[in-house]
Amino acid sequence: MRLGAAWYPEHWPEEHWTEDVRLMREAGMNVSRIAEFAWSTMEPAEGQFNLDWLERAVSLLADNGIATVLGTPTAAPPAWLTQAHPTTLAVDEYGRRAQHGNRCHYCVNSPIYLDFCRQIVEAMAIRFGQNPHIIGWQLDNEYNRVCYCEECRREFQQFLKKRFDTIENLNQHWSTAYWSEAYNDWRQIPIPIGYHNPGLMLEWRRFITESYRRYQHQQIAILRRYIKPEVWITHNFMGWFDLFDHYEMAADLDLAAWDNYIGTGQLDYTANGAVHDLTRGLKRQNFWLMETQPGHVNWSSINNDLNHGAVRAMAWHAIGHGAEAVLYWQWRSALGGQEQYHGTLIGPDGKPRLLYQEIHQIGPDLSQAGDALSGTSPKAEVAMLHSYPDRWSVMWQKHHRDFDYIQHFIHYYRPLAERNIPVDVISDHASLDDYKLVIAPCLLILDDKLVESLTQFVKGGGHLILTLRTGMKDEYNALLPSRQPGPLSRLAGCRVEEYYALEKEVPLFSIWRDVERGNCSIWAERLEVGDEGHALASYAKSNGWLDNKAAVTMRDERAGRAYYVGTWLDETMQRSFMEFASDEAGVKPVMDSSKGVEVCRRVAEDGRTVYILINHSREPAQLDLPFSATNLFTQKALETPLDLEPNGVAVIAPAASDN
């Protein structure tokens, strides 16, 4: 397990470094990420590489027992580069080139830029490829820019040509007879600005993905020629950020990593855990938390501090969800620059800030619990399917201003998280083996492979929850020529007669257990129940169309089952439904706990199990452990009941006899 921070030695005179690194070591840190914005320091003029300082920094860290993750600095090209080659700067919707002094302001498709990236990455790879203190590389930083330049447009047109082969094929998939859009020539196709043909918009996102993937791949290919095989390559993604398809991007990386910031307010662990799980699902293995918030940020509308103890609790929350490392951004503020006011561990005076003491506590704990955690990872009986094309499509055509894919996703995740039921968040095209319950929120776009995968899952005895908007579209973002859920209709035991947004709440009643009454909102589908289906919930009297019609259905197939939820239930009904559905599927919580207390579990291949218990509430909590256990921080036996103060953390293993 790794603990560390992002460090920018290039911001400071070299004489400051020793004290900085001493304080890192003293806090129990054993990793540091460096160099990812240091291009102008590494190559102050074209072709003049200056990497000695960087090597000295790596050595100083190593001398203090701190490993290095090296960043390639391509997120911020030097001024001499963009001045000499303005086409390397991205162009915005208004035709303006980006300004120097920002980040990720390059055109990802600029051949000139790619060439300069190649040179700096190769220079770093040659110098540091065999350095024993480098354990991994981070490529660039938080890819996030869209460019509207003519070069990008031409590349996009080439991309479309490769994808559709003929313009007639493109015209057909995009229904371009509509509004006389039909193309005769690839060069007629625009980069969409604002709302446009949904087919065009989807391919534009695929092209952005392809552009970044090519950009990223160039760096990987260079590094792999020079670095040792055990050294990994990653990129720091941004949680729910969705400019490109992260599954595509992660395929080429060795390790997934992300940057977790709360911004305004305090941690909502029942939502935040989903993002950890999302990142873990990118490669279906443990991940790195490459950046996280030391107290407060500087870019949110209200940059409040996290409560005392919450930063430590968040570290363990991340580990509980599969983090192998926790790094803070950043170690120490630069005196200037756009993030002056961001939280750090060390003040501009070079001395620890208050939070340093809280971090200081994590290091020893981690080192105590490290062996037990080693080789473990979260294991789940429940999977939630996630898809970027589905998200994009829903985002562009929300139909109700409050329809948000992520809120809808969390609406299903939260009742599980509240009960300490672990969840894997995975690509909708991932394998579903070994899951008891699969939830596919808003599975808008279907293809044959996906239909087959879900059908086999149910036939194999799995329980599947389908929800509203499922099966409306094909992979080109065109409507399927059938009613929802299209090819899943038989499996689901229902067919959507009509759908629309709700301008106000509508009453409904459910019968999954006793009759319960509640409300739904935002979206309603009127379901026609199929021959083998059953209505589990129905709308009460409202607009005449929905009155007494099915809202939720269920259909059993062999040992398996499929639910279809055609509306957005209120919180209480949702909790009730999810409890019913997970119980029916035979899914078991890791442990019972009182409200606000999270219990995570990591399991090794050999069965070794570690429990991470965190009191996220503002009140003291008490847990009755169902087994006798060892406190891994102290290596002593735990007494039950276990007391946890607010933000208190316990990491425990069943005593030998129980494990």
Next chain:
Amino acid sequence: MRLGAAWYPEHWPEEHWTEDVRLMREAGMNVSRIAEFAWSTMEPAEGQFNLDWLERAVSLLADNGIATVLGTPTAAPPAWLTQAHPTTLAVDEYGRRAQHGNRCHYCVNSPIYLDFCRQIVEAMAIRFGQNPHIIGWQLDNEYNRVCYCEECRREFQQFLKKRFDTIENLNQHWSTAYWSEAYNDWRQIPIPIGYHNPGLMLEWRRFITESYRRYQHQQIAILRRYIKPEVWITHNFMGWFDLFDHYEMAADLDLAAWDNYIGTGQLDYTANGAVHDLTRGLKRQNFWLMETQPGHVNWSSINNDLNHGAVRAMAWHAIGHGAEAVLYWQWRSALGGQEQYHGTLIGPDGKPRLLYQEIHQIGPDLSQAGDALSGTSPKAEVAMLHSYPDRWSVMWQKHHRDFDYIQHFIHYYRPLAERNIPVDVISDHASLDDYKLVIAPCLLILDDKLVESLTQFVKGGGHLILTLRTGMKDEYNALLPSRQPGPLSRLAGCRVEEYYALEKEVPLFSIWRDVERGNCSIWAERLEVGDEGHALASYAKSNGWLDNKAAVTMRDERAGRAYYVGTWLDETMQRSFMEFASDEAGVKPVMDSSKGVEVCRRVAEDGRTVYILINHSREPAQLDLPFSATNLFTQKALETPLDLEPNGVAVIAPAASDN
């Protein structure tokens, strides 16, 4: 009477057509609008016209008893056209050319574009001009774009030259000594972006009107050379949309038509009726409802469905206000394109959606009542005057953020609608003959002709309601060198000493009947009552300036009367005032009804009368008919009282003895 839908055969393989048309016929449809976005299908490459498919579609419709309205497709130029001639694309305020794949993205003044329009329209006219199944033509689709290109600017300068003759004259009318704006040269005059000289802004709107009128006129001239005299030409306007002066645009058309969409929420018939009446007033004759909402739309913030029965009720509401035809947009969704989620009658699977059954009910009813309705139209004793220059001027200089011309207009319309008093909404320059009561809300801009018309109306015994902001401006949007209501001051019996916005409600009391107390808001004028005038309402104590000063006045002239309402009364006082004023004018409701029940009346020249009764409320209603009547849907005698379910409709005629 016509019932139909917009149909896009070009979106579908020809083998689907037969079933589509069969379902139309089965729903009782007898008209279809087609082709208005089919340019790229009709002319897939420059000069290569392909109209055979369209003729087959027209024939297929005809074979099923369905007439065709043909749309000219100029709202959406093909990609080959704009690619070869980029200047045909409109330029926005940021100097960007519009993108392909949208609609109405042409520059309305582009000579090249006009030339291409000429060619396609002529090709269609030659092919279909004598086709017996075409009953009318729709030009383009929902004109709505403003272009800021240099070509438009030059045309605008030429337009100004024609209008003002000399630059000195323009300088004088626009008061250009102000802010040193004076022009020496027509070429100095800009297209206004954002708020600018009100004189310039008004002429810019007049120029947009002129541009579209010229654009439209080209198509009319071509068509008229080829089509039969009884075939009409129209355009589908957009209700309150105000980019150009619709009276000018409608003058060249044979028929007015509009597209009526609710968007979010449910029908407010007391406001929606005003838009029907507005459209009817464009040519002072019955109109077509060219597009309306089949359930829900896809472009609003919440795309909810209309309640069960409301779509049918809306059709009869339109007919009650003078619609001769009701067409739904659209028949069946294209699988792709920006409007995938819009409501339709037929699903993407080619099968009826739920709403189809509701529409299905309209056809037979219409066919039963058709003979009785034939030749009838609404007749009103009340006219409300409407003016685009007034609206524009108020919109640009609201003075209070909540001052909205349309809301103010409806504030006067609604109390009449609630009482089933029919209203003609007409141009402020239209003839006022035969009206008992004329309301001129916000008659900002006066000219001699208008003053004379109103004066003669009152002298002839009419009752006239003038309201706040009347008579402030001349036709160049310059202040009149007098106090409001300027040349109407004597007629109105008052003079505005001061006006301004109200930051909060102000109390006032009225004496039109008993003393009533209420409030006003948004706008206040302090009225000096003239020699022959009387105060009907006065402000109570508030800011010191208004205390006890007149807010509403009245003056009788011979048998006629003029009111002046200097503020925005609250709903209750407004209802009371409008009841007083309409009673005094001798205006009679069509019929009494309970709240939410609308009664419309259509009358033929020979006196034949049809009543359309609609229960827009959510509760069952009962009406005592004042005469014995025939139910035109069943042709049977009606029993009184008549029961109407929510969204229930009855169309009745007085039994022969009462008619």
Next chain:
Amino acid sequence: MRLGAAWYPEHWPEEHWTEDVRLMREAGMNVSRIAEFAWSTMEPAEGQFNLDWLERAVSLLADNGIATVLGTPTAAPPAWLTQAHPTTLAVDEYGRRAQHGNRCHYCVNSPIYLDFCRQIVEAMAIRFGQNPHIIGWQLDNEYNRVCYCEECRREFQQFLKKRFDTIENLNQHWSTAYWSEAYNDWRQIPIPIGYHNPGLMLEWRRFITESYRRYQHQQIAILRRYIKPEVWITHNFMGWFDLFDHYEMAADLDLAAWDNYIGTGQLDYTANGAVHDLTRGLKRQNFWLMETQPGHVNWSSINNDLNHGAVRAMAWHAIGHGAEAVLYWQWRSALGGQEQYHGTLIGPDGKPRLLYQEIHQIGPDLSQAGDALSGTSPKAEVAMLHSYPDRWSVMWQKHHRDFDYIQHFIHYYRPLAERNIPVDVISDHASLDDYKLVIAPCLLILDDKLVESLTQFVKGGGHLILTLRTGMKDEYNALLPSRQPGPLSRLAGCRVEEYYALEKEVPLFSIWRDVERGNCSIWAERLEVGDEGHALASYAKSNGWLDNKAAVTMRDERAGRAYYVGTWLDETMQRSFMEFASDEAGVKPVMDSSKGVEVCRRVAEDGRTVYILINHSREPAQLDLPFSATNLFTQKALETPLDLEPNGVAVIAPAASDN
């Protein structure tokens, strides 16, 4: 004392002038500002000057006893100028040249524009320099535009070169190692658009200041060659407007002036007084109120009228704070142009509007009280320090969306204003001699001179209030390498351990008098109390970090004292604290009064004192005068208690025996 209005004779035929000027005289006016937008009238074509009309206007005014303030017309270049030289037009962030027909749309750095300005100003100076009726000149009008053209960018780069000498120096002060921003070449430096490096942003504002100062200086230099020494030169600033550093701009002027508009709502005198005091502080002498609101404006969201009597009260409020003149904008509306609906004294019909009578009352009063007021000015024992760099820095990095420098400033000003304690608002670098209490709200940026000035002030026995965010930055907007308040830490008796925004209210308790409980919000600093410091208020239990930690501290040094307020107290606690702090400093209110009644005092060098008493409340008020006094309007003795109606004003002097 002067009373007058802005008059635009060029808007009207010359035959209207006589009546206009007669009405001015009748209202007791003795000054008029003219010509400041009349360039196109004065120079209708390049080099053709026409100033005869202007001279006739000046003479007509003079014949009626009305002096003239002449405006240079450079805020609105003629169309022939910008047409021939488009580079004289400012460029916006989107690269668009400004349009003609607006104001302040020039590029302030355009050499061509500067040359044309030189010509028109010189022509005016030659003609009017010795005219005995001109008492002052106003340069341009409300400088306010930023230009993003390449010329400005080059000038900015030159400015930076002069300021930093070497690019290495700039790189160091801006910490450009951060995000690889380092510059090799001055030409790489952009004009910042949106949020950018805080160092760059600060210099950009300094450059704007420098640009306007050079622009302004050209006009001053020309005028001074031709005008009489006693004739002053001013510019009409806009209160809190902060595009440039007003202290820099005012340094070159003889007189400060500003334009005071309420917009929506009514006067808040406890906030408005601060802006008068700010303007008085620009040159630390009395100022002109060059424009103020005659009833209502036309550009706010709700353009309501000021209550009856409030306009008069505002005039005296201004005088009470040091105005030497009150001018209304404007005398009479132009019939056209963007401000048609703005309040005026004369209607478009040339006749007085209602407000004219209220103004009419001011003239005689002013003339009665004039002798007593002559040579007097407000004198304060309290100074509040104000700084543009601090404001800019806070505005760009608010950290909490509701953090507003001005609101924070007024939070300290209001409790003093409510108690009739006069305040000087002065530059943070001004001399602090003679003050008992100095408040330095948000003194973010420190330099040695400022630290020395504050230290000496306290050592000399002064009381100093420092507040949150003090001492974070150096003059380059870089963080100081120390904890807040940095070099003021010893003086303040505390050190900021941590700071951040508060997402909700936090409880705290104070002990400055009895224990009081209250809340704070928006911002919290946790203070470590120094050896000689004392905690005056502490946070109660909240987020764990702040619990029981100091929020407000105090430290005595010899006879002096420094407070440090580390949070934003609620209104009640703030009032209590400010009462405590001002009492402790020995500061005395001018007079006690009931809520809403303002008492201002103006004192002459010889001790002559005038009191201005204004009832800003909506209720009658009564004052017990602590001395026997003369009513300066009537020159009669006043009886005590003195009754003041709402918006009532009394201007009094102590009777000879009391003075």
